[in-house]
Amino acid sequence: METSPTSGADQGPCRCALIGAGRVGSALARALPAVGVAVHGPLGREATVPAEATVALLCVPDAEIARAAAAITPRPGLLVGHCSGATGLTALTGAGHEAFSLHPLMTVAGPDAVFAGAGAAVDGSTDAALATARELARTLGLRPVRIRDEDRVAYHAAASIASNFLVTLQDAAERLLATADADRELLVPLVRATVENWAAHGPERALTGPIARGDVATVAAQRDAVADRTPELLALFDALADATRSLADRRTVVTG
Numbered sequence: 202m203e204t205s206p207t208s209g210a211d212q213g214p215c216r217c218a219l220i221g222a223g224r225v226g227s228a229l230a231r232a233l234p235a236v237g238v239a240v241h242g243p244l245g246r247e248a249t250v251p252a253e254a255t256v257a258l259l260c261v262p263d264a265e266i267a268r269a270a271a272a273i274t275p276r277p278g279l280l281v282g283h284c285s286g287a288t289g290l291t292a293l294t295g296a297g298h299e300a301f302s303l304h305p306l307m308t309v310a311g312p313d314a315v316f317a318g319a320g321a322a323v324d325g326s327t328d329a330a331l332a333t334a335r336e337l338a339r340t341l342g343l344r345p346v347r348i349r350d351e352d353r354v355a356y357h358a359a360a361s362i363a364s365n366f367l368v369t370l371q372d373a374a375e376r377l378l379a380t381a382d383a384d385r386e387l388l389v390p391l392v393r394a395t396v397e398n399w400a401a402h403g404p405e406r407a408l409t410g411p412i413a414r415g416d417v418a419t420v421a422a423q424r425d426a427v428a429d430r431t432p433e434l435l436a437l438f439d440a441l442a443d444a445t446r447s448l449a450d451r452r453t454v455v456t457g
């Protein structure tokens with residue numbers, strides 16, 4: 202079982218002021234006390250960070266991080282962090298703070314979000330700040346991985362491909378399927394099994410279907426159906442078919 206994290210600056214118990222009362226701020230205001238971390242907030246725009254706080258964690262939109270950091274007076278013993286995936290630490294160090302970041306790699310839609318079991322990108326401007334980010338993450342049940350400033354945007358783009366684009370892809374599938382008078386429920390077990398196979402075995406072994414089998418005529422017929430019924434999806438279909446052929450080629454090399 203995790204012990205309550207310490208503040209890197211003074212090694213005392215972490216007392217965390219949450220700034221920003223949106224989705225992440227509200228979810229952390231519920232999750233952190235449940236694992237033994239004292240929380241102030243979530244605090245709004247005009248609030249000041251309480252003197253007893255050892256950590257101020259900004260849960261504000263990415264574009265507001267520098268402004269919110271500048272509104273906090275730097276002091277010894279106070280670490281300032283943010284929860285953004287794509288943002289580096291300079292937005293915080295530029296305001297004079299000993300800084301860290303803790304980005305839960307999880308979709309947070311409301312206060313009931315479950316963090317345990319997910320990954321988290323962490324970083325710190327000092328060893329102590331990084332240690333605090335790791336401890337806070339582990340206390341929430343997250344698996345911390347250090348992602349430095351220069352890699353943040355690529356890391357976050359990968360997360361968007363994995364999560365946001367997956368939803369876009371399912372929306373495209375649903376729309377084409379609707380032209381055959383069937384709905385999403387038909388797709389759900391297929392999508393779940395595919396994700397589980399990818400997670401367990403990796404992309405080369407998880408790939409099945411006509412491109413993997415080399416059924417060229419079937420793929421051409423599929424393309425005609427897309428062009429006929431959902432022409433707005435044809436560019437997406439072609440791009441994904443090309444990418445899938447590359448994956449199938451890699452699979453041939455891997456499996457011999």
Ligand SMILES: NC(=O)c1ccc[n+]([C@@H]2O[C@H](COP(=O)([O-])OP(=O)(O)OC[C@H]3O[C@@H](n4cnc5c(N)ncnc54)[C@H](OP(=O)(O)O)[C@@H]3O)[C@@H](O)[C@H]2O)c1
Nearest residue numbers: 221222223224225245246260261263265269284285308309
């Ligand atoms: N949601 C997710 O799935 C998720 C997951 C991981 C990480 N994150 C990261 O977490 C951070 C917050 O995202 P979110 O989804 O929680 O955003 P959100 O739901 O839009 O909430 C942002 C909150 O910040 C407040 N705010 C804006 N500017 C402020 C300022 N200068 N000082 C104090 N409060 C301010 C907003 O108040 P007003 O309503 O008054 O503007 C709002 O309550 C972002 O960096 C995001 O990248 C989000």
